[in-house]
Amino acid sequence: MAWLVLIASGLLEAVWATALSASKGFRRIVPTVVFVVAMALSMLGLAFAMTEVPVGTAYAVWVGIGAALTVLIAVARGQEKLSVVRAALLAGLIACVVGLKAVS
Template identity: 70%
Template sequence: MAWTVLIASGVLEAVWATALGMSQGFRRPGPTLVFLVTSTLSMAGLSYAMTSLPTGSAYAVWVGIGTVLTVAVAAVRGQEKLTPLRGVLLAGLIGCVIGLKAVS
């Protein structure tokens, strides 16, 4: 259960990071509201997961999922260029997240 919550929290991290960028410094109310709600839920899920998972591993997995998904969303939206090298590095990050789950 903790891993499921942690993964969902990582997905929410990507949502709030994207919304934060779209809020234009908290000047746009819609993205600002999405940021506030999803960041709260993401942190709550991370906190819950840390009650039964090692803190370092849980945090690394949470950040890794959020990072990869945030870059993917930005690439799909045309805000960032996904070069082959960036793809390899992101794949490596995914591999590290999977590895941390495997050894935890």
């Protein structure tokens, strides 16, 4: 259960990071509200997951999922470009997250 909550929390990290950018410095209300709610839920989930998953592993997985998904969202929205090198680095990041799960 802790791992599922941790993965969901990582997904929410990408939501709040994307909403933070869309809020334009907290000047837009809807993205600001999405940011606050997603961040709170993400942190609560991370805290819950850390009751069973070691802190270093939980944090690395949470950040890895959030970072990789945030980049992919930005690419899908046309805000960033995905080069071959960048794709390879993201694949490496994802492989490291999967590896942490495999050894935990």
